[in-house]
Amino acid sequence: MNNLLQEDTICALATGGGLSAIAVLRLSGKEAIKITNAVFSKDISASKSHTIHFGTISDSTKIIDEVLVSIFKDGKSYTGEETVEISCHGSTFIQNKLLQLFITEGCRMATAGEFTMRAFRNGKLDLSQAESVADLIASESEAAHQTALKQLRGGFSNKLQELRTKLIDFASLIELELDFSEEDVEFADRKQFETLLTAIKEELEKLVQSFKLGNVIKNGIPVAILGAPNVGKSTLLNTLLNEDKAIVSDIAGTTRDAIEDELNIEGFKFRFIDTAGIRETSDTVENLGIKKSLEKAGIANIILFLIDADANLDNQLLELEKIKTSAGDKLLLVINKIDLNPEIKDNFKNALFISAKKDEGIETLKERLLTFVNTEQLSNNETIVTNHRHYEELQLTLHEINSIINGLNSGLTGDFLAVNIRQSLFHLGSITGEVTTDTLLGNIFGKFCIGK
Numbered sequence: 001m002n003n004l005l006q007e008d009t010i011c012a013l014a015t016g017g018g019l020s021a022i023a024v025l026r027l028s029g030k031e032a033i034k035i036t037n038a039v040f041s042k043d044i045s046a047s048k049s050h051t052i053h054f055g056t057i058s059d060s061t062k063i064i065d066e067v068l069v070s071i072f073k074d075g076k077s078y079t080g081e082e083t084v085e086i087s088c089h090g091s092t093f094i095q096n097k098l099l100q101l102f103i104t105e106g107c108r109m110a111t112a113g114e115f116t117m118r119a120f121r122n123g124k125l126d127l128s129q130a131e132s133v134a135d136l137i138a139s140e141s142e143a144a145h146q147t148a149l150k151q152l153r154g155g156f157s158n159k160l161q162e163l164r165t166k167l168i169d170f171a172s173l174i175e176l177e178l179d180f181s182e183e184d185v186e187f188a189d190r191k192q193f194e195t196l197l198t199a200i201k202e203e204l205e206k207l208v209q210s211f212k213l214g215n216v217i218k219n220g221i222p223v224a225i226l227g228a229p230n231v232g233k234s235t236l237l238n239t240l241l242n243e244d245k246a247i248v249s250d251i252a253g254t255t256r257d258a259i260e261d262e263l264n265i266e267g268f269k270f271r272f273i274d275t276a277g278i279r280e281t282s283d284t285v286e287n288l289g290i291k292k293s294l295e296k297a298g299i300a301n302i303i304l305f306l307i308d309a310d311a312n313l314d315n316q317l318l319e320l321e322k323i324k325t326s327a328g329d330k331l332l333l334v335i336n337k338i339d340l341n342p343e344i345k346d347n348f349k350n351a352l353f354i355s356a357k358k359d360e361g362i363e364t365l366k367e368r369l370l371t372f373v374n375t376e377q378l379s380n381n382e383t384i385v386t387n388h389r390h391y392e393e394l395q396l397t398l399h400e401i402n403s404i405i406n407g408l409n410s411g412l413t414g415d416f417l418a419v420n421i422r423q424s425l426f427h428l429g430s431i432t433g434e435v436t437t438d439t440l441l442g443n444i445f446g447k448f449c450i451g452k
Helices: 032-037 092-104 114-121 127-138 142-152 155-179 190-219 233-241 284-299 313-330 342-347 362-370 388-409 414-432 438-445
Strands: 010-013 022-028 051-058 063-072 083-089 221-227 259-265 268-274 302-308 331-336
Touching: 010 092, 010 114, 022 032, 022 092, 022 114, 032 083, 063 092, 083 092, 114 127, 114 438, 127 142, 127 155, 127 388, 127 414, 127 438, 142 155, 142 190, 142 268, 155 190, 155 414, 190 268, 190 388, 221 233, 221 313, 233 259, 233 268, 233 302, 233 331, 233 362, 259 362, 302 313, 313 331, 331 362, 388 414
Parallel strands: 221 268, 221 302, 302 331
Antiparallel strands: 010 022, 022 083, 051 063, 063 083, 259 268
16 A cells, blocks of 8 residues: 555556456656656657557667557656556567566556546546446446446446535534524524435435445356256256256256356346255255355345256145245246247246247346346436445445434534534545545455556
C-alpha cells in the first residue's frame, strides 16, 4: 500500500502476458515522457498530448524494437498523470527487454491496480467506478458488460450522490440546531425530513433488492440438473453446450461427481451443473456423488429435475417429491425422451417436454430459463448493484435510515438523530470513496491485474 501512495513513475505491461502480435506497455508519472524520450529515436519532450509517434527504442548498444509511442499529458490521461503507452511487437523477449530498460531509466514496476488507484486519487474516477473497471474486464456476458459499463460511466455513483446530497442538506440543519441547543430551536422541518427519509429508504431498498439480479449477472446463474440415473442429465448438458462435456453411458451411476460448464443465453451466463443420479445404492463412491448432487441443488438458483418419459415413473416421482419441498419455486420439471413416449404429456402439467438426444424442445427450455431472470430491470435501465461490498454498505445505510425514522417518530432530539445521520453518510461515502482507509483501498485494488 505504501507504494500506491508514492508519486514516482510506474510501468507495466498493459496487455496480457505471453506471445502476441502486439503488446502495450504503459508508463505513468511525472517523468513518463522524460524516461521514454531517453530511449526513443525521436525527441517527444515538446509533443502535444494525444499524439502518436513512430520510431525505435534502443538500449546503449542496439535497437530493441520499432514501436508506436502514444503521449497523454498531465491531467489528460486515464490516471490523471503524464502517461505514455508504447505499442511494440508481442515477443515476450521484447516485452521484458523494454520493461527492464524503463526500470533502468528510473521507472518502478507498478503494483496490482496501481494505474486505476492513481486515477481514483486524481479524481478521474470515484471508488465505485474504479471497481467497475475490474468488473468490465472480467465481464463474460452482455448483461455483465452492460451493467459494468453503466457503473463505469457513473450511473450508480450519480444515484448515490443524489441520495447523499439530499441527506447532507438536512444533516446540516440538524447540526446547526446543536449549535443553538440552549435556545431550543428547530431549523429542520421534521415532517419534510421524514418525507425525505421515506423516499431515501425506498431508493435504498430498491438498490439492495437489485443485488439478487446483480449477483447472478456478475457471477452467472447456477443451474443444477437433477434426476435418477440414466434420465439423460449428461446428454442434456452436452446438447446445451453443443459438445461432449460429460460421459454418456447406458450404465447407471456413470456420473459420480458434479460436472460444471457455462452457457451464454441471450446475454446471461448460466452455470450448468450435471450431477450424479439420485437413487438408493450401496456403492460408497456413488453415494458421495449423490450427496454432492443435493449440496449443489441447495446452492443453485434453478433446479432442472429430469424425468425419463420411457422409464418407470414410480421411483422418479418419489425422488421428485423429496426435492420439491426444499426447491420451492426454483424447481423446473423437465420430461426427457419425449420422442419415445409422447403420450406422457397428458400426465403432467406445467412441465417442459424435451428430447435431449434429438435436440427437441431445447430452445423452449432456454426461453424458460430466462424467465428466472428479471430482465425488466435491465431493459428499464435501472441501477443494479453487482458488488458485494456496495451491497453491505447499502444495507448498513438502510439500517441507519430506519433508525432515524424511528427516532423521529419517538421524538428524539437532534443530537441523537445526528449520530445516525453521520453513520448513514459514512456508509454512503464508503461506496464512492469519499470515506476510505488504506486497508480498504489495498483490498480493492490488490485484486486488479498489474497493468490496470
